[in-house]
Amino acid sequence: MWDYSDKVKEHFFNPKNAGAVVDANATGEVGSISCGDALRLTLKVDDDSEIILEAGFQTFGCGSAIASSSVLTEIIKGMTLDEAAKVTNQDIADQLEGLPPEKMHCSVMGREALQAAIANYRGEVWKDDHEEGALICKCFAIDAVMIEEMVWANKLRTVEDVTNFTKAGGGCASCHEDIEAILEKVLAEKGEKFDPTAAPVVAPVKAAVAKAPLTNLQRIKKIEQVLESLRPALMADGGDVELVEVIGNTAYVNMTGACNGCQMAAMTIAGIQQRLMEVLGEFIKVVPATEMSKLVSIEVA
Amino acid sequence: MSDIYLDNNATTKVDHAVVDVMIPYFLEQYGNPSSIHKFADGVARGLKHARQQVQALIGCEHDSEIIFTSCGTESNSTAILSAVKAQPNKKEIITTMVEHPAILSVCDALEKDGYTIHRMPVDKAGRLNLNAYKNLLSDQVAIVSVMWANNETGTIFPVVEMAELANAAGVMFHTDAVQAVGKLPMMLQDTKIDMLSLSGHKLHSPKGIGVLYLRRGTRYRPLLRGGHQERGRRAGTENTASIVGLGKACELALEFIEYENTQVKAMRDRLERGITEQIPHCFVTGDMNNRLPNTTDIAFEYIEGESILMLLNKAGIAASSGSACTSGSLEPSHVMRAMDIPYTAAHGTIRFSFSRYNKMSEVDEVLKVMPGIVATLRKLSPYWSGDGPVANPEQAFAPTYS
Numbered sequence: 116m117w118d119y120s121d122k123v124k125e126h127f128f129n130p131k132n133a134g135a136v137v138d139a140n141a142t143g144e145v146g147s148i149s150c151g152d153a154l155r156l157t158l159k160v161d162d163d164s165e166i167i168l169e170a171g172f173q174t175f176g177c178g179s180a181i182a183s184s185s186v187l188t189e190i191i192k193g194m195t196l197d198e199a200a201k202v203t204n205q206d207i208a209d210q211l212e213g214l215p216p217e218k219m220h221c222s223v224m225g226r227e228a229l230q231a232a233i234a235n236y237r238g239e240v241w242k243d244d245h246e247e248g249a250l251i252c253k254c255f256a257i258d259a260v261m262i263e264e265m266v267w268a269n270k271l272r273t274v275e276d277v278t279n280f281t282k283a284g285g286g287c288a289s290c291h292e293d294i295e296a297i298l299e300k301v302l303a304e305k306g307e308k309f310d311p312t313a314a315p316v317v318a319p320v321k322a323a324v325a326k327a328p329l330t331n332l333q334r335i336k337k338i339e340q341v342l343e344s345l346r347p348a349l350m351a352d353g354g355d356v357e358l359v360e361v362i363g364n365t366a367y368v369n370m371t372g373a374c375n376g377c378q379m380a381a382m383t384i385a386g387i388q389q390r391l392m393e394v395l396g397e398f399i400k401v402v403p404a405t406e407m408s409k410l411v412s413i414e415v416a
Numbered sequence: 417m418s419d420i421y422l423d424n425n426a427t428t429k430v431d432h433a434v435v436d437v438m439i440p441y442f443l444e445q446y447g448n449p450s451s452i453h454k455f456a457d458g459v460a461r462g463l464k465h466a467r468q469q470v471q472a473l474i475g476c477e478h479d480s481e482i483i484f485t486s487c488g489t490e491s492n493s494t495a496i497l498s499a500v501k502a503q504p505n506k507k508e509i510i511t512t513m514v515e516h517p518a519i520l521s522v523c524d525a526l527e528k529d530g531y532t533i534h535r536m537p538v539d540k541a542g543r544l545n546l547n548a549y550k551n552l553l554s555d556q557v558a559i560v561s562v563m564w565a566n567n568e569t570g571t572i573f574p575v576v577e578m579a580e581l582a583n584a585a586g587v588m589f590h591t592d593a594v595q596a597v598g599k600l601p602m603m604l605q606d607t608k609i610d611m612l613s614l615s616g617h618k619l620h621s622p623k624g625i626g627v628l629y630l631r632r633g634t635r636y637r638p639l640l641r642g643g644h645q646e647r648g649r650r651a652g653t654e655n656t657a658s659i660v661g662l663g664k665a666c667e668l669a670l671e672f673i674e675y676e677n678t679q680v681k682a683m684r685d686r687l688e689r690g691i692t693e694q695i696p697h698c699f700v701t702g703d704m705n706n707r708l709p710n711t712t713d714i715a716f717e718y719i720e721g722e723s724i725l726m727l728l729n730k731a732g733i734a735a736s737s738g739s740a741c742t743s744g745s746l747e748p749s750h751v752m753r754a755m756d757i758p759y760t761a762a763h764g765t766i767r768f769s770f771s772r773y774n775k776m777s778e779v780d781e782v783l784k785v786m787p788g789i790v791a792t793l794r795k796l797s798p799y800w801s802g803d804g805p806v807a808n809p810e811q812a813f814a815p816t817y818s
């Protein structure tokens with residue numbers, strides 16, 4: 116049995132707002148019966164204030180799907196649509212005190228139903244931009260579709276590349292065989308052959324590693340470039356990174372969205388630091404920008 | 417009410433009598449059976465006795481045809497890899513779409529190495545087409561591996577007949593009988609089955625002990641090489657306590673095999689009838705007329721299996737599900753898909769599997785809670801409204817994506 120938090124169990128055994136809202140004026144339906152998950156979210160929105168007065172769910176799915184739906188309705192009741200639009204799947208997972216990596220897609224489904232319902236209210240058509248595949252890397256909750264897309268888009272050729280671009284494979288390493296299988300498949304589609312000993316894809320900026328020590332301006336530009344290249348992977352997790360300041364060899368960054376405060380943030384920062392050092396060819400320390408104020412006050416003192 | 421265990425196809429409780437015979441092999445007779453001193457004195461005899469107990473249960477001709485392994489999975493891997501290694505010119509394997517992953521994954525890996533894998537489909541009741549099978553047999557086939565009974569539905573395959581056909585075509589035949597041994601009477605010496613896998617923890621002995629039956633004269637290549645244990649066919653110091661335990665468990669299984677096919681079957685039948693009569697929109701999967709006596713797999717439409725299991729668990733009842741969510745993959749069980757069970761039902765399958773430890777009163781307990789559990793979840797389901805499914809469920813609720 117899954118190791119569900121007490122919060123998940125609470126929402127599963129005593130779901131809140133189950134059933135359709137009777138006079139709903141917004142409906143979002145997402146999921147897929149073939150995946151064993153489907154959710155209909157109905158909302159009653161006040162037309163003047165755009166405040167969500169009532170929310171109800173109907174879910175076909177496992178324990179965490181039902182719990183995610185239930186907690187979602189609790190989160191959004193009383194919010195305006197604009198506020199609700201900002202709710203991420205991580206917010207849902209956090210409210211549930213975490214979900215097993217295999218079950219994160221249940222929280223994604225919750226967010227998507229919400230987006231679909233908001234679009235429905237506004238007379239727009241919601242389009243899903245995210246197709247889900249089999250979970251490959253349990254350490255980082257990365258699925259096959261995501262890895263395939265990255266391999267295509269960035270011409271990745273080795274497991275190391277995949278880890279650099281998606282994080283998949285960067286933890287316990289037990290998913291490397293599956294990642295190799297994806298590489299084999301995609302490379303075959305492109306008429307290439309997978310070679311486990313191939314040199315990793317050289318990030319374009321790496322070729323330009325300067326022999327002479329970098330000036331601070333060069334360094335900042337390069338750091339920006341590297342962060343840019345890592346951004347897609349972070350955004351896929353609902354997060355982002357922003358460079359705030361560079362002082363000497365220390366880069367201060369702001370982790371936003373899902374990365375902020377997530378248990379993986381420390382790991383992500385370590386990954387960014389590793390990547391920066393590889394590309395810049397010098398020691399770089401990456402520190403959350405929140406640490407900067409402490410530093411400044413020490414310097415002032 | 418104490419907890420009710422109806423997940424005996426997953427694993428079983430170790431019989432007390434089995435534990436009792438094992439203990440001396442931890443505390444007194446703990447010597448290595450290869451050693452020459454009193455701590456090892458009785459061990460070789462204990463192993464020999466266990467071998468004979470296994471032999472009696474599966475009805476093979478010689479006790480030396482029994483190779484002890486670490487589990488059913490190891491026996492399966494050993495059988496298939498031995499057959500391909502011993503016959504390097506044969507590049508095809510015949511199996512079925514509904515095998516346990518312990519067979520399918522080995523075949524998938526061999527496919528990558530250039531082998532052609534024929535995975536035979538099944539019909540809606542989980543049955544094979546024997547004519548199609550005959551047409552696949554040729555001198556290119558290294559091995560046929562077909563399970564004796566399916567772990568999810570309990571459906572029994574005609575392995576004795578299939579082994580005859582394979583033998584006539586000069587093809588080696590292996591069966592994964594992990595679910596069948598101890599539940600169905602068998603007499604291997606009267607069959608043409610060359611190899612058979614069984615696993616201790618499915619018949620009230622400990623986990624981590626298995627057997628590969630290898631018919632005398634079958635060409636064989638070991639998976640693990642090393643010492644001379646198991647006549648060099650499976651190296652590694654013997655798991656003596658578990659082997660002795662498995663022997664005892666086989667003796668008990670033989671004693672209870674009639675009970676299994678009468679009393680245990682009666683409990684299964686009563687539960688199955690009770691559920692299908694009381695609960696609308698559910699049906700039994702697999703071949704109703706040709707099943708293990710202890711297993712029923714029931715699909716509850718429009719709800720999802722893991723949710724059912726969680727509510728059952730809360731009521732103190734243990735069962736299992738072929739739903740996607742219990743395994744962490746997104747697809748429902750490959751067995752349900754192979755039988756073409758509609759997705760709205762495949763995700764809601766629950767397997768109840770009995771053993772001789774269950775009681776009729778437990779069946780009544782389950783029958784008491786099951787209708788309520790299903791009704792509770794259907795109330796949450798977008799495919800359900802009031803007393804029945806919404807009209808045209810797949811069209812009425814067709815959510816965006818995939």
Ligand SMILES: Cc1ncc(COP(=O)(O)O)c(C=O)c1O
Pocket residue numbers: 425426486487488489490516518563565566567592594595615616617624625626
């Ligand atoms: C049909 C079948 N084959 C093989 C196995 C694996 O056996 P073991 O757990 O001993 O490796 C199982 C157990 O789940 C099974 O049901």
Ligand code: FES
Pocket residue numbers: 251252253254255283284285286287288289290291
């Ligand atoms: S599962 Fe991918 S690194 Fe652990």
